[in-house]
Amino acid sequence: MSDEQRELITDKQAQLSLFQLTARHPEVLRRLKAVGSFANRETRIAARDRELMILRMSWLYDSAFEWGQHYAQAIEAGLTEADAERVKAGPDAAGWSDWDLAVLEATDGIVADCMIPDAAWSVLRTRYDEETMLEFVVFFGHYTMVAMFANTFGLGVAPGRPNFDGELAT
Numbered sequence: 001m002s003d004e005q006r007e008l009i010t011d012k013q014a015q016l017s018l019f020q021l022t023a024r025h026p027e028v029l030r031r032l033k034a035v036g037s038f039a040n041r042e043t044r045i046a047a048r049d050r051e052l053m054i055l056r057m058s059w060l061y062d063s064a065f066e067w068g069q070h071y072a073q074a075i076e077a078g079l080t081e082a083d084a085e086r087v088k089a090g091p092d093a094a095g096w097s098d099w100d101l102a103v104l105e106a107t108d109g110i111v112a113d114c115m116i117p118d119a120a121w122s123v124l125r126t127r128y129d130e131e132t133m134l135e136f137v138v139f140f141g142h143y144t145m146v147a148m149f150a151n152t153f154g155l156g157v158a159p160g161r162p163n164f165d166g167e168l169a170t
Contacts, residue, residue: 068161
């Protein structure tokens with residue numbers, strides 16, 4: 001890595017294939033990190049909602065990389081292992097709260113039509129103001145981009161992280 005590349009990523013990030021890949025183009029890395037920082041640390045979207053969206057997006061985009069990166073974070077944010085398994089069936093699975101159902105329907109809607117369905121929008125607006133809904137779309141766009149990087153460049157599941165089947169990658 002060049003000095004510029006080393007300055008852009010932490011030692012921990014340097015271990016992740018996504019950062020190794022994007023460091024090849026420092027300006028891409030700068031922009032990815034800027035949006036990623038906002039999406040992960042500065043957003044008002046609840047952590048559980050973020051992780052529920054990421055797991056569902058990972059499944060819909062067939063991004064085992066993202067699933068592996070976020071499975072443990074989803075559990076830490078309050079999802080159960082059973083919830084994570086039900087994410088695969090999405091809104092059609094029984095047992096979701098009205099709120100979780102709206103988050104899943106919003107995720108499916110954005111993937112299918114680049115739009116949150118009206119019914120999901122109405123439920124989400126009971127807790128999230130207009131600014132947070134703008135963040136919802138930015139957050140979604142960021143993780144869609146990460147899934148595209150992972151799928152396009154063949155980033156597999158990091159060692160020690162779970163695949164879709166729950167087995168840890170080696």
